[in-house]
Amino acid sequence: MVSASVVPHNPVASSAPFTVLIADDDRINRMVLHAMLKKDGHTVYVAENGHEAVTLFEQHQPDLVLMDVMMPYMDGYEATSRIKALTGERFVPVIFLTAMTDAQALVHCVECGGDDFLHKPYKHAILKAKIAALERVRQLYTTLQSQKNALASHHRRLQREYEVAEKLFSTIVHPGCLDAPHLKYLLSPMSIFNGDLLLAARKPAGGLHIMLGDFTGHGLPAAVGAMPVADIFYAMTAKGYAISDIVAEVNQKLKAILPTGVFCAAALLDLDATYSQLTIWNGGLPDVLVCQPSGGPLRRLCSQHLPLGVVDNTRLDRSVEVIEVMPGERVYAYTDGVIEASAPTGEMFSQPRLEVYLTQDCAPEQVFETVCDGLTTFRAGGPQRDDLTLIEITCDAGLANHTSPEATTSYVAKAPACWHMAFALDAMTLRTLDPLPQIMQMLMALQGLHAHRERLYTILAELFANALEHGLLGLDSALKHTPQGFVAYYTAREQSLAALEHGCINIALTHTAMGTAGQLTLRIEDSGPGFAYQRCQPDLAANTTHSGRGIPLVRALCQTLTYHGAGNCVEAVYVWSQGETNVSQHEP
Amino acid sequence: MSYVPTVLIVDDSRLSRMMIRAFITQSHPDWTIIEASNGQEALEKTATQAVDLMTIDLNMPGMDGLTLATQLQHNNPTAYITLVTANIQESVRHRATAAGMGFIAKPVTEDSIRACLSSLEKSRA
Numbered sequence: 001m002v003s004a005s006v007v008p009h010n011p012v013a014s015s016a017p018f019t020v021l022i023a024d025d026d027r028i029n030r031m032v033l034h035a036m037l038k039k040d041g042h043t044v045y046v047a048e049n050g051h052e053a054v055t056l057f058e059q060h061q062p063d064l065v066l067m068d069v070m071m072p073y074m075d076g077y078e079a080t081s082r083i084k085a086l087t088g089e090r091f092v093p094v095i096f097l098t099a100m101t102d103a104q105a106l107v108h109c110v111e112c113g114g115d116d117f118l119h120k121p122y123k124h125a126i127l128k129a130k131i132a133a134l135e136r137v138r139q140l141y142t143t144l145q146s147q148k149n150a151l152a153s154h155h156r157r158l159q160r161e162y163e164v165a166e167k168l169f170s171t172i173v174h175p176g177c178l179d180a181p182h183l184k185y186l187l188s189p190m191s192i193f194n195g196d197l198l199l200a201a202r203k204p205a206g207g208l209h210i211m212l213g214d215f216t217g218h219g220l221p222a223a224v225g226a227m228p229v230a231d232i233f234y235a236m237t238a239k240g241y242a243i244s245d246i247v248a249e250v251n252q253k254l255k256a257i258l259p260t261g262v263f264c265a266a267a268l269l270d271l272d273a274t275y276s277q278l279t280i281w282n283g284g285l286p287d288v289l290v291c292q293p294s295g296g297p298l299r300r301l302c303s304q305h306l307p308l309g310v311v312d313n314t315r316l317d318r319s320v321e322v323i324e325v326m327p328g329e330r331v332y333a334y335t336d337g338v339i340e341a342s343a344p345t346g347e348m349f350s351q352p353r354l355e356v357y358l359t360q361d362c363a364p365e366q367v368f369e370t371v372c373d374g375l376t377t378f379r380a381g382g383p384q385r386d387d388l389t390l391i392e393i394t395c396d397a398g399l400a401n402h403t404s405p406e407a408t409t410s411y412v413a414k415a416p417a418c419w420h421m422a423f424a425l426d427a428m429t430l431r432t433l434d435p436l437p438q439i440m441q442m443l444m445a446l447q448g449l450h451a452h453r454e455r456l457y458t459i460l461a462e463l464f465a466n467a468l469e470h471g472l473l474g475l476d477s478a479l480k481h482t483p484q485g486f487v488a489y490y491t492a493r494e495q496s497l498a499a500l501e502h503g504c505i506n507i508a509l510t511h512t513a514m515g516t517a518g519q520l521t522l523r524i525e526d527s528g529p530g531f532a533y534q535r536c537q538p539d540l541a542a543n544t545t546h547s548g549r550g551i552p553l554v555r556a557l558c559q560t561l562t563y564h565g566a567g568n569c570v571e572a573v574y575v576w577s578q579g580e581t582n583v584s585q586h587e588p
Numbered sequence: 589m590s591y592v593p594t595v596l597i598v599d600d601s602r603l604s605r606m607m608i609r610a611f612i613t614q615s616h617p618d619w620t621i622i623e624a625s626n627g628q629e630a631l632e633k634t635a636t637q638a639v640d641l642m643t644i645d646l647n648m649p650g651m652d653g654l655t656l657a658t659q660l661q662h663n664n665p666t667a668y669i670t671l672v673t674a675n676i677q678e679s680v681r682h683r684a685t686a687a688g689m690g691f692i693a694k695p696v697t698e699d700s701i702r703a704c705l706s707s708l709e710k711s712r713a
Contacts, residue, residue: 214603216603216695217695260697260699261694261695261696261697262695265603284603284606284607286602303606306607306610307603307607310607310610310698336601336602336603339602340600340601340602342649346649346650348600348625348649
């Protein structure tokens with residue numbers, strides 16, 4: 001009970017006057033209360049019954065109500081219920097005026113929304129103290145309410161900013177060709193922004209690049225780094241760069257922009273056009289798994305490198321691993337979120353458990369769904385502690401080629417012009433640089449042949465690979481026909497190239513105009529011994545280079561393909577016309 | 589033959605273990621490194637193996653890092669123990685410092701591991 005003596009010390013007791021509504025059917029009571037409140041400087045409204053109280057409340061929105069219980073027309077209980085329903089977010093205390101001591105009746109007052117009682121006969125000091133106490137509550141309530149509103153509006157603004165950022169983010173970090181029929185994936189971010197990154201893009205000469213990344217942490221800070229990575233990945237893939245070049249570029253970027261301690265564990269995968277060769281760079285992601293279609297033991301491609309953004313490029317190991325894959329084999333890449341997903345007991349999903357799912361006796365096309373279901377069941381609705389991503393790639397060139405063409409910006413080819421450019425690449429250049437992306441870029445800049453990009457890249461890539469691998473390095477493509485030989489071939493290629501001291505390759509591109517048509521002649525000459533091409537035509541048909549589908553394909557794409565000299569010089573003629581539809585073309 | 593130290597890395601995050609291992613291996617490629625993803629595994633793997641340096645994640649499912657560190661310290665009184673954590677309460681810091689343990693803030697960096705290794709050398713000197 002507040003004692004009268006403390007009231008004068010309470011600053012709130014003499015606080016700013018406010019508006020009070022008195023509801024009492026007894027005229028004397030009304031007069032007494034009115035006089036007390038007037039004396040303290042409050043504005044007073046008076047009602048003679050409950051009904052009138054509600055009406056006056058609506059009109060004047062008082063700060064406090066003094067309410068008698070027993071009144072004609074509408075009693076105090078009913079009037080209080082109605083008034084409380086009208087206050088909305090405002091806190092308006094109601095003090096019941098009563099002579100009752102019946103516990104049940106007092107409980108009923110509180111149930112109707114009453115906040116306090118004032119017992120008859122009224123004492124001025126007590127009324128004043130009660131008003132002061134309720135004013136304190138009201139101020140607390142108001143402060144709370146305004147903080148709540150501020151928080152809510154802050155939250156709304158943040159939400160709007162998030163939505164805009166999310167839109168921007170998903171435009172830059174778009175999923176590329178992830179909807180292709182031979183790809184299945186699961187993305188389960190913890191928040192709007194994913195700290196995991198999954199990108200897929202078709203290579204200019206067919207085949208696929210995939211990048212799976214996992215930034216330290218999760219949410220917005222983790223996702224910001226994904227934007228430059230996606231930019232680099234898509235731009236470099238489209239220009240024909242190899243994954244080791246992309247690794248170096250991304251690493252350099254992330255090392256420069258990410259704060260210390262933040263990095264990106266990532267795997268880049270490159271599947272060739274025939275889906276028979278997988279090239280991989282794994283820096284810090286869990287083992288990438290390769291599963292046979294018939295079950296049986298799987299192959300593990302474990303991380304050989306530090307994540308991206310940890311060391312600078314001088315200390316970065318960009319060497320890749322190359323393996324042969326069989327039709328129908330499935331490749332699984334995933335982030336730590338999958339194997340570190342925990343059951344309510346704290347137990348982790350773990351890689352061994354994932355491998356059990358992947359090698360179980362089950363139709364290959366159902367494995368992915370079974371793994372996802374297994375993961376959901378294992379977690380049993382428990383909290384997610386990390387972003388979680390899993391992708392399955394089925395090595396099936398037929399399925400892959402069903403991919404609908406990616407929307408290409410409709411570039412217009414430039415009017416056919418006459419020009420010539422030539423490159424002489426010495427051994428040192430060949431050891432350290434892949435010249436094809438640069439040549440393609442210049443070709444696009446000069447003639448704008450974007451619609452022909454895939455075909456031209458294929459021709460150039462095949463002929464250049466032949467000149468380098470067979471002409472200069474003297475590798476025997478027969479080696480590639482067995483699985484062991486395949487790896488041996490690739491290893492031999494790397495070793496011979498690294499040791500290449502002499503020799504050169506000359507590439508010349510000549511373009512001539514023939515009305516609205518253009519003719520591009522590609523001439524590639526190597527300093528190697530050549531080969532007896534007059535007698536080897538049937539052999540050429542079986543000669544597929546490490547990077548693709550070989551001479552028969554090139555012959556099909558070109559107007560003419562002829563060998564000269566000792567067989568160390570080849571000339572391909574490609575004809576195009578301005579009238580052709582400008583969409584990305586696909587190999588037959 | 590010179591003595592080859594043994595390091596125990598306990599962390600439920602595979603990536604964290606990998607980074608710590610990489611940073612240690614960089615300067616000490618010959619050291620023996622044992623990894624464990626939880627307290628139980630750490631106790632099992634060190635039951636018959638003396639350890640010189642331990643890095644222990646503080647927040648792990650199951651046994652927490654401080655409880656584990658205390659037990660491991662009991663079994664390996666001479667080991668230098670470092671707790672790895674993103675945020676640390678004062679009370680934990682006091683208890684750990686009193687027990688002679690060090691700290692590394694998460695995320696772990698090359699520099700913080702280097703500092704930890706030089707603390708180990710000092711404690712051995």
